[in-house]
Amino acid sequence: MQRKVSVKSVLEFCLGNICRSPIAEAVFRKLVTDAKVENKWRIDSAATSAYEIGSLPDYRGQTCMKKHGITMNHIARQVTKEDFQTFDYILCMDESNLRDLKRKSNQVKDCKAKIELLGTYDPQKQLIIEDPYYGNEKDFETVYEQCVRCCKSFLEKSH
Template sequence: MGDVKKVLFVCLGNICRSPIAEAVFLHLIKQRGVSEQWEVDSAALGGWHVGSLPDRRARQTLAKHSVDYDNTARQIHPNDFVEYDYIFGMDLNNISALNSEAKDVKNSKAKILLLGDSDPQGERIIRDPYYDDDSKGFEQCYQQCMRCCNAFLDQNQ
């Protein structure tokens, strides 16, 4: 058995997109029987929601698809750039902020990638559904994370 690969999903507040991506990834590696090969987490660029559960609509969307999730929000730490193999941002602003932070970290090894670059349907940006009036945006986020995480896993197994 090879080394464990470490994946971190990052969005602005770690209550919508990145916890959905984390939950989906965890669900998929469990389904594939490869959980022991991966370490998975998510984080925020900002500290507004540290310690909070994901947005209620994100939790409802995951529950609707029978995807378990019990993590709480945390803010990204400089050590994450050393510890993780892959750090996925959800949009170009996330990527810009992550690249900026990584420059200040000695021995940074993480590959900073846009999660949407793995989308077989070509939707590169995972739009933030936080300000949506309903759960439609969360469902769209879930479906896109499912496509992207599946494609990434297909390429990295």
């Protein structure tokens, strides 16, 4: 008799799904792969807005991730009603994302997702992960570092 593996799911979330959330998604994917628990997780990322649907992650984020040896394989998409019904966690980057998600989740029957700021898991207590879109490479590095801290802590607390 085969034992069924319990799968948890996390959706990383930001405004456009080209900067912060794909970085968080790739970081978390690497952490679960390194911990050899990738078969226990479903990981994705999405956006509030429709601005960037179909786009690749921002080239500065891709450059940052390559520097750290992390692969990014993501095409921007918008959050769906099904995401609220199928993901265990939706982790967003700032208060604006949180407000948008809570408003959308109120319109979904059977919302099972726990919606919270990814920064609530930061051991350094930096609650907000600022959007680096209008910034420079250093800002993307800051997002990466925050995502590593938060995702490590989230993974430790969630399994």
